[in-house]
Amino acid sequence: MNKRGITITNYLSSGNPDGVIFSYMSNWSGQAIKIPRNLFADSKDIDEVKRPGIYFLLGQDDENPDDKLVYVGEANSLSDRIIQHLRDNDKSFAETIICFSSKDENLTVSHTKYLEQKTISQISKSSEYRLVNKKEGSLIKLPKMVQDEMDTYFDNMKIILPTLGYPVLQIDDKIRIKEVSIKPELLNLGTGEFKATAKLTSNGIEVQKGSELNKKETPSLSGSYSNLRKTLIEKKIVLDINGKYFFEENFEFPSPSTAAAIILGYSINGRTAWKNKEGKNLKEIEEEKISGINSAQN
DSSP: OOOOOEEEEEEETSSOOOEEEEEEEOEEEEEEEEEEGGGGHHTTTTGGHHHSEEEEEEEEOOTTTEEEEEEEEEESHHHHHHHHHOOOOOOOEEEEEEEETTTSSOOOOOHHHHHHHHHHHTTTTTTTTTOOOSSSOOOOOHHHHHHHHHHHHHHHHHHHHTTTOOOSSOTTTTTTTOOOTOOOOEEEEEOSSSSEEEEETTTTEEEEEEEEESSSSOOOOHHHHHHHHHHHTTSSSSSEEEEEESSSSSSSSSSSHHHHHHHHHSSSOOOHHOBBSOBBBHHHHHHHHHHHHHHHHH
């Protein structure tokens, strides 16, 4: 059964795509508001921002612009809490604020704390964003009916965030858009000393459980890549077994080059490094598909 389409409406409050944006989804009581930091002082009294909800502070590490940072929180008054953060030097990285609240004002503290904990847990697995929260959030027990409602709210957040330019939450396989042209062909990467396998996805490339990771990395490796390698080990996604590093579970990276750099410990063009069982690299596979399309059209 095909998944039905979803209508999302983005309202540019000033007519400026770089200004405040309200985002709505058809038949959903939730709403998102994206606010640039330098416009928050003028937006703090907006009704939607004064309500209970969950929020994201997004930006980059000043010393390493490739390192994308995100802080997640919840509040009974989004505006009041975010103002506190903007006065905090530890949150100086935040250049964009995205708030989620409810049009019917039915979100409670229990709801927002549940969403906060679920969101933090999800982002902690992200390969693209580094979570800067020092706490994991409060584990909230909700009645089954209410939990289902909040899980639906969370799923809608995952859909809306990428439309605002921030795919902060990994997209679940059940709602991931499958690209017809991409088949889950097994790809290989290796140097003789160790090997890794992966499959293309619509969001990047998923390295398979059991793949090896080079314990060494070059000094020239990007800081964000080096940090991600450390994070994978700290979170036990990669384990040290008998002196070698192995992926304990499948892990999705945003691009073949990112995955290859993390695995090899040095920057490399992933489109030429990953190869199928016939020895063709991704670039060659892609060119063959394009040529096939052109031949069919002619």
